[in-house]
Each structure stands twice: as structure tokens, then as C-alpha cells.
Amino acid sequence: MSRSLVLLFLVCIVGSAIAVGPLGTDATRTSAAEHADVTVESIPEDDITLERGKFGSGRYHIDAPPAVVRVENVTGTPILRYVIDIPGEWLTASSRYGLGGREGRISMRPSPVTVSPHAIDQERYEAIVSVWVRTGTHERDIVQRRVTVEVES
């Protein structure tokens, strides 16, 4: 019994693999136009810090409260990007949010990138906080703000 069950299973697998593969899929239309209305509700300004890692991990990372945006009227799959850039450290924390099929409030955090303590030589750094939206091949900024980042250890 078990052998025939396995065989049956194998047939199913091969069948599905072919159905999903190049022979099975037939091209359907996807909506090419992309659009989203994005409103920034809050964005961190003076409360961004560079914090030293806990548990003896040594390197610093960006810590900031979330940036909150409201997204409406989404068509297609636009992409939202939230970036905190500290040029003096060559450090860019960027996180990406696909907007396809979702509307409402989204709160975003920067990606958890780290920087070596050897590279930290000031107590505060200039930084740029920005939110971008990409529709199709076109990317535009919604907000860009210059802020100061404090180093805390």
C-alpha cells in the first residue's frame, strides 16, 4: 500500500511541478500602472541614537522610534523605502516595504545595520531621514529631513 501511495504522491508532485513550470503557466496580464498615496504622519527627528550593542556584541546600531505613514489608493505593487543615512559613518539603514494589496497605517523601522566602534570618533553625527516611494521604475522622495544622531554607549 505504502509503495503505491508514494507513487501516487510522486505523480502529483511531478504534475504540479510541470503545471507551475514554463510549460504550464500561460501569460496573463498584470497591471502595469502603479500608484499609491502616501502621507507621512510622524517621522523620528531628534530621538535617533547610535547605540552600542548589548551582551558584549560591541558594534553600534541605529535606534529610533518607528516612522508612521498612511497609505491609500494603492494599485500595482509600489515599494516604500525608509532610509536613515549617516554619511559621516558611511552607514545607511534602509528598509523596504512592498505596498501591493495593503492600505492603512504602516510603521517602519530602519534595517538593523551595525558599525564598528573603531569607526565612531564623534559624539554626534549629521544624518538624513527619508521616505521614498517607487512606482514602476520611478522613485520619488516623500520627505527628507536633516537630523542629528547622538552616540550613546
Next chain:
Amino acid sequence: MSVLDRLLAGERVDVEELRAAVSRTVFGDRVGLTLALVTFFWVGLTWRLGFASNDQYTFANTILAIADGQLHITQPRYGPPSGATPGTYVVGDRVYGRNYGVVLPSAILYVVFRVIALIADVRVLLTGLWSLTLVGIGGAVGGRFDRGREGVVVGSLLAGLFFLLSVLVADPLSSRWLPLIALQLTTASATAVVVVVCYRFVTRCYDRRLGVAAGVAVVVATPIGFWATLPKRHSVTVMFVICAMYTLYRSRAARTPTSARRFRSLTYAWPALLAWVHAPHGAILLAAVGLVDLPTARSNTRSDLLSIGAAFGVALVPFLVTNTLISGNPVLPPRFLPDYTGDILSGSAETAGGSAGAAGGSAETAGGSAGADGGSAETGGGVVGSGSTGSSGIWRVVSVFLDGNLAVFRIFSQFVSSYAALTEPERLFRVFVHTGYVPRLRPNQDAAINLSVLASMPLLGALVAYPVLAGRRLIERERSLSSPRQWSPIRVVDAFSAVYVVLLLGLYFSSLPNHHMLTTRYLHPLYLIGIFWIVRLPIVRQSVATASRTLTTSYGGAIFVLVPAFLSAIAVGRLVLDESIQLYALFALFVATGAGLWAIVSSLTDGHRNTGSIALGVAAGTVSVYLLVAGLALFPETGEFLLPVARIVSERIHYARLIGSTPPFWDASQLFFVW
């Protein structure tokens, strides 16, 4: 009469007999087959599609080159357009990769995949095969309780459900991943072999229950599971080490002299094959085998040595041929050729630029490049200078001689500095106990993402029982000094394991601690030997024998409690990668200390079996938790997984630390997964 003997005698063997014989040779028995399925099941859970270190670009490019029918890379399609990734070497105007022993079998798989991809989706196919392991495991587990049929049915239901779910959420697989998946399948298969051979080895030494425990522990309780789908040399190295241990044991335990000689010769074939993947590793394996086998063999007659030499020689052919084709010198492997720095292939690439992280959002690379792979040692002893089969005259001979001498000098100085480094307390502490943040690493490589040996495998804490046992033995004046030729089979393997580890430390210790070690990977085979040493502890064997239910319960309990606990700690503390790993390291040390304390008390009092099972179960479970969380939440470089469901799970937890925010990898097709 075995099938092999009948084949050698020219007798007819029918297909069914041959199939049974092959399956017996590879898996041993049904349990072995099940353990292989368990391995694929386990490593499949965290099978990530992404280039975790830069030399994997080299492997992928080399695979494409081999699929085109040549050994050298002409069009680097992965990594930087210049093709200058770690592990590329230059001979004249040609650029070569390395680890051809792994790359060549992977290239064959790649060609198969490419053909399949013309008509079917490789991801769906592999997901289906992965689901099938559930059927096998279900049947085997059911069979254990005389409910084989029910087991198969339950397994099939689970497998069917899982497969259906996967097909619903599967994205088509980009052909970009095919070389990587081929590589991963090669190393995952090597890991399955490790598990099966470990099971067979321990079963032969003791009993089946312990064999299963050891086999499973190899892949769920050590970093061997971590590297199974990260295609580098490590899984394959470990495979040849366990094969050598197994055949060495069989050569001593064999009932007939013919079988003993066969196994003994086979023991020398493994180092030769390993040299094809990584020559220095092959050399130390050969040295360990030779140093232990020759003095402990019952006889070293001329025909014994001839058959050993023949096995070694035949197994060395792929290594010699590959080297001859690449460097022109049969004993000079690619690893010791000049590094390629990127002037030859620049401009030849078509669209390689920026291909690295194209598949997914914020790539979280595992801390810098793979770097030079440490081992700057040439093959030792017998290999170097064993032949200048080339025919271009005196210069060839001189150059082979010089290469050999330089290499011998380099290997010698490496071993000397390693053994000298073993006297530095801080270095010992960082490598074996707690690595933490290493300030002397370069600023772009100092991410504290590396675990010490003990944190990588807290089970090793139990090894502190050895000094205690040795002390007891000394006091009780139990001495058994027998001539090496009378040693029991397992004692020979004991000696091998000790010699091998000493050589392994000599090869790598001076280059540790280093960046991108993750699990102190240069000492990777140590984790396999560690399992063997743990199995050799009487207190451990008694615990597994008398309290196996406690062992499995505490293992399962540890996973059940610790996975959510670890994920919550990451989310609530909003921990970044380094912090998460260091938190785990501290916890693993705590667990290892527990295992160590139990081992000391138990070997002094000969009791506490149940406590032992709890300590061992938790120590094993801790590593499983790390493998799962690291695989699904900490290290997904691209967010892509082989199993579509693993991607969905990873998306849910990878950005768990970004509370209130939603996973960045998101598209409308997964809407019904919102919760």
C-alpha cells in the same frame, strides 16, 4: 558470499539483489535510510537561497563553466563583474575556482536541474520530494510502535497538506538559483551521509538506540546542521572524517582477513578524495589515519601495504587529474596558486553587476567576506613531491621540487605557530569558551556574529568528565597498558580521533579567532569528533540507555520553550544580529556549564542518569533552537528559501524585532496568510 565478491568472481547478480546491496552499503538498514530522510527534512526547514559568503560566487561561476565543458571561468555571472571573488586563482590568462571535488558533482546536478527547468518548476519538484520525507519518517516512526500503516497515512496527510500549501504560495524559481541549489544539494547529501555513517558506526560500537541518538545529534545538536546547506567544504570534510573512522573501526572488527583488508584500504581512500576538495584537510586526515593505523595494524605485510597504496592511489586520481589540467603540476592544487585579483575577466561579464542582492530587500550579509580561507598549508607528507609526471624537462622537476619545499616550510611554520598559540589563555578562551566582540579584527569585519566552540555545541560541556574519569582511574590504579597491536577496534578509533584533532588544531588554531567563523568553522570536524567523545563517556551511554524518554522530552521541551523565548527576546529587546547571537552565546554557555556540572557529579557518584538526560536533551535542544532561529530569522540574506512555506514563516519572524511594522518582503499573493 557478498554481492561484491560474486561480482568480482564474475557471477551473475540480478538487479534486485544489486539494488538491495547498494542500499545496504549506503544506508546500512531501514533506520539508516530514515535518518537520511530526517536529515533532509531538518536541513530543508532552513534551506536559504542566498550567497552567504563570497566564495560561493566562485563555486557558482565554476559550475557554469563546467556545464559549458571547461574548468576555467570565462564569464563570471555571479558576484562582481570582474569575477574576482575569494577562491579564484589565476594560471596564465585563465581563472580557476577551487574545491573541484564539491563543484564537479554539483555541476552534474546543475545540468540535471537545467534540463528539468525547461519543463517543470524545480522548486515545486524539490518541495514535493521534501514533503515525501514526511511519508518515510511517518512510516518509520509508526513502524517503531508496530503501527507502520497508520504512520504512513499520517505522514502522507501531513505531506499532502504541506505540499498543497507550498504550491499555493510558491513563486516560480529564478534560474539564477540553480547552481546554488545544486551545491546545496551536494553538501546536504554529504551531511546525510555523515548522519547515516555516524549511526552505523555507533550502532556497531554499542547499540542501535545510541546509534540513532548519535546520528540525530550530529545534525540537530551541532553546527554540522548549520553548514549543511551553506555550500563550503565543511560538510564534505566531516563526511570523509566519519567515513575514515567507520572503515578504520570495521578494519579492526572484521571477521575475515579479506574484509579487514578491504576496510583498511578504504580508510586510505577517504583522505585522497578529501584532498580533491581541500588538500590540507586531506593531508591531515591521511596523517592521522597513517599515524594510527600503521602501528596498530595486526600486520603490515607487503601485500597489506600494496593494497593500501593502491586504494590511496586510485582515489587520488581525480585530485591529480584536476591539478594537472589546471596548474600542470599534479600535486599543486588550485588553493596554492596565485590569487586572481580581477584584471582578466573584467568586461567579459554580461549582466553580472548588482546581481548579489537583487532577489530581495535589505540584504543582511553575514558580516563581510569569506576572506582567505585560512589554510595556507600544502599537502603534507606523502603527497608533496611524489611525482613530476609532466614531461617538460628539468625546469618542471625543479619547480615541483621548489613548490613542494615551500609548501612543506609553510605547513611546518603554520603548525609551529598554532601549537605556540595554544599557550595563550585569551586566545584559548575566545576560541573555545566565549568569542564575543573581538577588538583586534578589522573594523569592517568585527561584527560579533561568531560563536565559540562551546557555544556552537554546548553538549561538549559534558567532556569535562574525562579529566575526572582519568583522575579516578589513576587513583584506583586501573591500568591497561597493552601493545597497540592488541588494541580493541574502538581504542584504535579513540587514538585516531585524538591524533586528528591535534593535527586539526595545528592547521588552523593560529588563525583563530577570525571573522566570518560563525561557528568556529575552521575547527568544524571537531564537532563530529565531539559527538564521538561524548558517546564514549559511560555516563552518557547509561543516561541514553536508561532514561531515553527523559532525553527526548527534555529535547522537545527545550525547543518548545526556547524558540518562542528567543524570538520574543529579539522582538522585545529589538536586538540586532550581533546582539541576538551574543545573547544566544551567553545562554549556550550557561547550558554547557549545566552539562559540565552534571558530567562531573555523575562521574564522581555514578548516578544521576535522569538529570543527565535532561542536561543532554537541553544542550542538544539549545543548538536546534539556534539552527532554527538563525536559519529562519537571523541569516536569511535575501529572504528567499527553497521551501515557499519557510519564506512565509521567515517573513513573519525575520522582522519580528521591528515591532508594529510589517515584513518588507510582501506581495498580494500571500494575502490570505495575514493574521
